[in-house]
Amino acid sequence: MSEITVRRMDFDFPEGIDPVFMNGDHARSFSAIGLSLLLPYLEPYLIRTMKIAKKQIDDPDLIDDLERFSAQEGQHYRMHIKFNKALQRQGFPKLEELEEDLADDYLRFSNTKSLRFNLAYAEGFEALTTAAALFSFHHERLGDPDSPVADLFAWHTVEEFEHRTVAFDVYDSVCGGYFYRLFAGLYAQFHFLRFVNRVTRYMLEVRPAGPATPDQKRERRAAAWRGLRYALPLVVRTYLPWYTPHRIEFTDEMRRVAAKYTEMAISTS
Ligand SMILES: [Fe+2]
Ligand SMILES: [Fe+2]
Numbered sequence: 001m002s003e004i005t006v007r008r009m010d011f012d013f014p015e016g017i018d019p020v021f022m023n024g025d026h027a028r029s030f031s032a033i034g035l036s037l038l039l040p041y042l043e044p045y046l047i048r049t050m051k052i053a054k055k056q057i058d059d060p061d062l063i064d065d066l067e068r069f070s071a072q073e074g075q076h077y078r079m080h081i082k083f084n085k086a087l088q089r090q091g092f093p094k095l096e097e098l099e100e101d102l103a104d105d106y107l108r109f110s111n112t113k114s115l116r117f118n119l120a121y122a123e124g125f126e127a128l129t130t131a132a133a134l135f136s137f138h139h140e141r142l143g144d145p146d147s148p149v150a151d152l153f154a155w156h157t158v159e160e161f162e163h164r165t166v167a168f169d170v171y172d173s174v175c176g177g178y179f180y181r182l183f184a185g186l187y188a189q190f191h192f193l194r195f196v197n198r199v200t201r202y203m204l205e206v207r208p209a210g211p212a213t214p215d216q217k218r219e220r221r222a223a224a225w226r227g228l229r230y231a232l233p234l235v236v237r238t239y240l241p242w243y244t245p246h247r248i249e250f251t252d253e254m255r256r257v258a259a260k261y262t263e264m265a266i267s268t269s
Contacts, residue, residue, distance in 0.1 A: 002061075003250070004068035004162050005258070007265035009079055009155060011148040013086035019203065021149055025216070026209035027200060032153065033087065034199030036080045037099060038192055042125065043077040045106040046070075046167070049118040056115075056174045062166075069166040071269075072159045083152055094202055102195050116175040117184050119167065124185025125192065126160070126167040130245055131234035133161035137253050139230045155261045158254055164245040178241050186239075 022029040047070045057063055089095060109118060136157055171181060212220065237243055250258075262268055 002064055002068055004065060004072065004159075004166075005262055006068055006071040006075065006269045007155070007159070007261055008075060008267045009261070009264065010266050011079055011082065011152050011155075013083055013148050013152075015086055016088045017083075017086050017149065018088060019092075019207065026204060026207065030200040030203040031196055033084075033203065034196035036084055037095065037199055038102065038195050039080040040077045040084070041099070041102045041106050042192060043073040045110060045118075046073050046122050046125070048110050049115070049122055050170065052115055053119060053170050053174050057170065059173065062169055062173060065163070065166045066170055069163045072163055076156050076159065079152055079156070083149065092203060092206055095199065098195065098198055098202070105191070116171075116177075116180065119171040119174060120181045120184030121188040121191075122167040123171050123181055124188030126164060127185060127238035127243070127245070128189055128235065129157070129160035130164040130248065131231065131238055133157045133164075133254070134234055134248070134251075135227075135231040137161075137251070137257065139226050151261075151264075154257060155264075158257045158261065161250070161254055162258065164248065168245050182239060 019033060020026050020029045022032060050066050050070050054063060054066055057066065109121065113121075
């Protein structure tokens with residue numbers, strides 16, 4: 001039986017969410033917004049890619065996983081659209097322009113790039129979200145959010161972990177090749193992180209953070225250290241020739257979080 005549960009969620013976001021929604025931390029809040037603005041373009045592109053790849057797969061279990069992957073991604077970007085609409089965006093007119101450029105990129109990739117490129121792009125994204133999920137749940141304590149916005153990110157992250165093997169297996173089954181996956185995957189990471197970075201920098205220009213308090217400085221130094229100590233090795237591991245997401249096990253903490261969202265879902269399949 002598949003480990004992937006498709007949960008239909010219905011988070012209720014308050015209207016007019018302040019863009020600085022993470023403990024007064026401008027940069028972290030804006031990069032989370034960058035990520036949330038990215039997903040309604042990136043995830044439909046993954047779904048389009050999987051739909052084409054499906055025609056070339058015979059293994060019924062992999063087809064089942066692929067369909068669950070696409071159903072999860074479909075739920076993710078719909079909930080991110082809902083969150084993005086609830087955000088207070090007055091004063092940030094350039095965001096729309098950045099989004100239009102991104103939309104063009106993903107349509108161009110679907111229309112002009114090879115299936116191999118698009119699948120390697122997908123795995124570049126998925127490998128990073130798998131590493132990010134492990135890091136977030138175990139070193140950033142993402143597990144017990146207290147708001148619908150934090151729930152959105154925790155639910156999404158745990159489902160990214162649930163479907164961690166799918167893009168890897170589909171790439172392997174349809175085309176395969178380590179070096180191509182590595183370089184196209186690195187390009188993918190550069191491409192979508194550049195968008196997140198542009199959004200963050202632009203929003204910081206419009207709404208700069210004031211001088212950091214000693215506590216904030218300490219917390220930032222600790223976060224940078226955690227990133228170096230724990231996140232970096234998790235990411236580097238995904239670049240190695242023997243990397244496979246199949247060897248990464250579900251942890252008890254993630255099972256607990258996954259069960260929580262299964263319970264909160266309006267339906268599951
Ligand atoms: Fe997703
Ligand atoms: Fe994903």
